[in-house]
Amino acid sequence: MSSVIDLHSHSTISDGLFTPSELVRRAAAQGVRVLALTDHDDVAGLDEARAVAVEAGIALVNGVEISATWNKRSVHIVGLHIAPAYGPLRDGLAAIRAGRGERAMRIAAELERAGIPGSLEGAYAYAANPGIISRTHFARFLVAKGIVKDTRTVFKKYLVKGKPGYVEHRWADFSDAIGWIRASGGIAVLAHPGRYDLGRTNLGNLIADFKEAGGEAIEVVTGNHTAEQFIQFASFAREFDLLASCGSDFHGVGESYMDLGRLPALPSGCKPVWHDWPEMSPEHVGRKSEAPSAAGAPYTADNAALIRPTY
Ligand SMILES: [Zn+2]
């Protein structure tokens, strides 16, 4: 099945494995017609991605994924259709990147305490853009060293709360992040809400605070959600009158739950975040019948097993 819209992806500008050009070419080859590049805390890949998107005949949406802190927890806010040159957004992202460098040093010190030396240099060796050093780069180092078998296992045994290499960190203020996106002309989307390990009440509080701060959409279909969570967050979107988004959160082959262009459709009853976007015109996305859902087979209880993420 192929989906023509994918609004969450990463390149080597943050912790993806493909350069912006390679990512866009892969998306085009997988049948994606509208792609958002949403690197963590950096917009430096957008120009390159746009140039290739024009060549490949697909629409590129300017995006970013901002690391923010909500009630001492780190949450991600995707900005779609942002203006990358907008000053307060640029300054805010630069401040987050500076914080990442400082956090990396503390992670390395914690790993050293756990008997794993050399991880700072080791992690930077995997960061094509040294401005964005992330836990994923530490994870790749741990895998290369043979300490853990794959990066997904790293995030069960290391670098997470209660495990070696975990450090607390203060990211951008939640409301500030939403404010930068909105003021730059973009739409703020709460990324993968099912990944924050929050109970029903806290999730409701997070989504209510997000909306209160100006957030307009939540990711319903993402590579991070199970089929049950597609339904759960579709219902949150309706309850809070928020638009629904979909994106693979693709980082690279073997590292992501879902590939580009392989997302199921939004559950029925969702209002898509792209409902009024010119990129979604039938002329752009192809046959008219594809435009409303903009994705592959619609979700039903019968095909739930087929589309449930494997990991
Ligand atoms: Zn994220």
Ligand SMILES: [Zn+2]
């Ligand atoms: Zn992401």
